[in-house]
Amino acid sequence: MTAWEGIAYGFGVALQPDVLIYCLLGVTLGTFIGVLPGIGAMAAISLLLPITFYISPEAALIMLAGVYYGAQYGGAVASILLRLPGTPQSAVTTLDGYPMAQQGRAGVALFVSMASSFIGSILGIIVLVVLAGWLSRAATAFGAADYAAMMILGLVAASTIGSDRPVKGFAMVVLGMILGCVGTDVNSGAQRFTFARTELLDGINLVALAMGLFGVAEVIGNIRNAERQAAPERVGFRQMMPTRDDLRRIPFPALRGTALGSFFGALPGTGSTLSSFLSYAMERRVARRPERFGKGAIEGVAGPEAANNAASITAFVPTLTLGIPGDPIMALMLGALVIHGVQPGPMMLEARPEMFWGLVVSFGIGNLLLLILNMPLIGIWVSMLRIPFRYLYPAILIFVCLGVYSVRGSSFDMGVVAVVGIAGYLMALARFSPALLLLGFVLGPLIETNLRRAMLISRGDPMVFLERPIACGFTIATCLLILLSIWQVWRRRHG
Amino acid sequence: MKITRRAVIALTAAAIAMPAFAQEWPSEPVHVYVGFPAGSSPDLLARIITEPLAERLGQPVVVENKPGAGGVIGVQQMLANAEGGHVFGTSINGPLTTSPRLVPDIGYDVATDIAPVALIATSPLVLAVNAKNEAGDLQGFVDLAKAEPGALSYGSVGQGSGAHLTAELFDADAGIEMLHVPFTSYAEVTTSIIGGEIDAGFMAPSAALPHVEAGTMKMLGVTSAEPFAQIPDVPVMAGNAGLPETFRAELWNGFIAPASTDPAVIERLNTEINEILQDEAVQQKLLDMGWQAAGGTADDMKNRIAEDTTMWGAVLDRIEAQ
Numbered sequence: 001m002t003a004w005e006g007i008a009y010g011f012g013v014a015l016q017p018d019v020l021i022y023c024l025l026g027v028t029l030g031t032f033i034g035v036l037p038g039i040g041a042m043a044a045i046s047l048l049l050p051i052t053f054y055i056s057p058e059a060a061l062i063m064l065a066g067v068y069y070g071a072q073y074g075g076a077v078a079s080i081l082l083r084l085p086g087t088p089q090s091a092v093t094t095l096d097g098y099p100m101a102q103q104g105r106a107g108v109a110l111f112v113s114m115a116s117s118f119i120g121s122i123l124g125i126i127v128l129v130v131l132a133g134w135l136s137r138a139a140t141a142f143g144a145a146d147y148a149a150m151m152i153l154g155l156v157a158a159s160t161i162g163s164d165r166p167v168k169g170f171a172m173v174v175l176g177m178i179l180g181c182v183g184t185d186v187n188s189g190a191q192r193f194t195f196a197r198t199e200l201l202d203g204i205n206l207v208a209l210a211m212g213l214f215g216v217a218e219v220i221g222n223i224r225n226a227e228r229q230a231a232p233e234r235v236g237f238r239q240m241m242p243t244r245d246d247l248r249r250i251p252f253p254a255l256r257g258t259a260l261g262s263f264f265g266a267l268p269g270t271g272s273t274l275s276s277f278l279s280y281a282m283e284r285r286v287a288r289r290p291e292r293f294g295k296g297a298i299e300g301v302a303g304p305e306a307a308n309n310a311a312s313i314t315a316f317v318p319t320l321t322l323g324i325p326g327d328p329i330m331a332l333m334l335g336a337l338v339i340h341g342v343q344p345g346p347m348m349l350e351a352r353p354e355m356f357w358g359l360v361v362s363f364g365i366g367n368l369l370l371l372i373l374n375m376p377l378i379g380i381w382v383s384m385l386r387i388p389f390r391y392l393y394p395a396i397l398i399f400v401c402l403g404v405y406s407v408r409g410s411s412f413d414m415g416v417v418a419v420v421g422i423a424g425y426l427m428a429l430a431r432f433s434p435a436l437l438l439l440g441f442v443l444g445p446l447i448e449t450n451l452r453r454a455m456l457i458s459r460g461d462p463m464v465f466l467e468r469p470i471a472c473g474f475t476i477a478t479c480l481l482i483l484l485s486i487w488q489v490w491r492r493r494h495g
Numbered sequence: 496m497k498i499t500r501r502a503v504i505a506l507t508a509a510a511i512a513m514p515a516f517a518q519e520w521p522s523e524p525v526h527v528y529v530g531f532p533a534g535s536s537p538d539l540l541a542r543i544i545t546e547p548l549a550e551r552l553g554q555p556v557v558v559e560n561k562p563g564a565g566g567v568i569g570v571q572q573m574l575a576n577a578e579g580g581h582v583f584g585t586s587i588n589g590p591l592t593t594s595p596r597l598v599p600d601i602g603y604d605v606a607t608d609i610a611p612v613a614l615i616a617t618s619p620l621v622l623a624v625n626a627k628n629e630a631g632d633l634q635g636f637v638d639l640a641k642a643e644p645g646a647l648s649y650g651s652v653g654q655g656s657g658a659h660l661t662a663e664l665f666d667a668d669a670g671i672e673m674l675h676v677p678f679t680s681y682a683e684v685t686t687s688i689i690g691g692e693i694d695a696g697f698m699a700p701s702a703a704l705p706h707v708e709a710g711t712m713k714m715l716g717v718t719s720a721e722p723f724a725q726i727p728d729v730p731v732m733a734g735n736a737g738l739p740e741t742f743r744a745e746l747w748n749g750f751i752a753p754a755s756t757d758p759a760v761i762e763r764l765n766t767e768i769n770e771i772l773q774d775e776a777v778q779q780k781l782l783d784m785g786w787q788a789a790g791g792t793a794d795d796m797k798n799r800i801a802e803d804t805t806m807w808g809a810v811l812d813r814i815e816a817q
Contacts, residue, residue: 045534046532046533046534046560049533049534139686140686140689140690141690142690143687143690143692144687144692184653184654186653186654186677186678186679187654187677188654189597189653189654189655189677191599196599196600198563198564198567198568198571198598198600198601198602199563199564199568201563201564201565201567201598202563202564268682268683268686318686322685322686322689323682323705323706324682324685324686325682328532331534331535331680331682332532332533332534333534334534335533335534335535335536335538335539336534338536338539338783338784339539341783343701343704343705343783344705345704345705345706345708345709346705346706346708346709346711347705347708347709348705408532408560408561408562408563409559409560409561410561410563410568449679453676453677453678456674456676457648457674457676457692457693459674
């Protein structure tokens, strides 16, 4: 079946009335759980799983997928309005989205995030259709050494974002990496920093850490300023409309974000959180005036939002073409398919074409529905800011707790949120960047595991980072980036 | 049903007259703790059993997912909530056999705190290699490994995991030496074998099967005593390529109760679960997921726990001695 035939066939599947309704249900639910801080796609999909036993497998997959990518749209809303990322992926959107909201441009920020989310998704779908075969080969061609070299490049590229002083930023990345060490070491099986608590054997829960750092810390911070709540102006359609200059700033960051997101999404285990961070770092690098970042730069919203949406689409490549889930949510969706007796794997495209093409077409329909759903909602989201803090913040704390508890039903994680929240507040007072801590936390364990695995497989020969072509490319790029940074500093001092 | 005053009085009188006999169990919803997240293989397996169980018991059966530490947290949470006689769990072999040695302060003693109810299902592992691997069969693979000790590598899902211990057992019994590369999931192991980065891995048949059908992987042997129904063509490893006839390594999943549970309740649950496992539709559902329905008495499961604890204990001794 050619791609065109496949798409035509997919329309036949995705436009069935019941499938369409499940798609709408999925994306609507996804948007809302994305907006609520802490409650992510994982929790919603776990709750929906028993319902999927009673509907057709393609409708089930399309609905669950809708929740997954719908959450990426909603995640940005609370990031922009309240500096509370609805999902870890949108944490980086707080850096420039929130300053925009403070300048009274919340509507524009939301518009930018919706528009670039849409661009990222649609281009992601095209990448999925055209490059699925190539991407799935790339996913198996990536070895431990390649992952390690790539992650190190990511770390070097992103380690200066969102911080006014490089030393402070570096400190946060390192602290994040240390926190990432908590748990059972994959290579040796040794338990590190677990204090003999079984709850810590799998490490600190990412959602608990992110919600503590951003959510709880922000709530505590606002208690001090509660009386200074500025009633934001009513946002009409006019204020929501970006100026011509705003519009001009969307396409290129969105395209670059899509490229990054499409690539990282397809690699199992790297995920959309990383792609949004890297997109932000890239925008800052290529910007003519990087000092605008952190003060409401549109590029800082457009790039990451396009990236995480593109990643959430291409994340289905390894899942559908290889049967290899790239993250725990994908594993959950594969579980839903297994219940229906659909065995995910390399043969699924041939054995069950209705699943693959139906899903691909539903991505397009779902994203269109999301855009239609979200544009009129912008005004309503912004009016959320007029809710008095004394009602809004207790409600947020409740949602944070619900969300964190829903991840694995652990009351220990509640304690983690509380402790991290207080630490996050102190960090905010001292102007340390929580985003960089999160980056270190995500990247640190990935770098360590892959670096040690690469060395184990090469029997201790470090030349593997130059001998493998992919790894070699990333290693050279990392060296160039470091040299470039040194040269920039040198030129500033002597020029 | 119309609730008359007479019925209420009769029921109340009955409730007062009878002490907590097993006949009136269950009097409230039953909770089953699973140490893995919703949608995972142990979770789906538990739901295949709990759905008909709820019908038979006339009470809702709620699956409580408490994932973490390879299933240990599920067992801990079952024990922490044990009061009331309506709390049970399902567990894979790890938390009941090897975890007490590997996890410090695990907080339970399998022999005294846990009452086995019934074995639900077993699953063998297959030795999977890249389709382009020179070895045509198990003997060929062992020959390759012997030709250059330590040159072949295998992936597992972590230190002390079933995949790791099975490979160590295979190494010792076949007299070979392979390099252990730990990963965190079968998905990663599979990618790495297909990508040619590592040579082999012991994995669940259902994890390897799609790649075998796609022609990127092949299976050299299965670790069960008999050929496995899902992959009838794959030869058993026992007695092959110099391995002893007794070579057997299986994962299993069983229904457990806190040790304080009324023996009559355990008896009742054992009967129900055995009857559920007789159902051909249930057997087929399990097989599609790579599990063979097991069943048997509570003592059968107790013996299985003891046997496997000894067997894997010896493998762990050997790994620690290295």
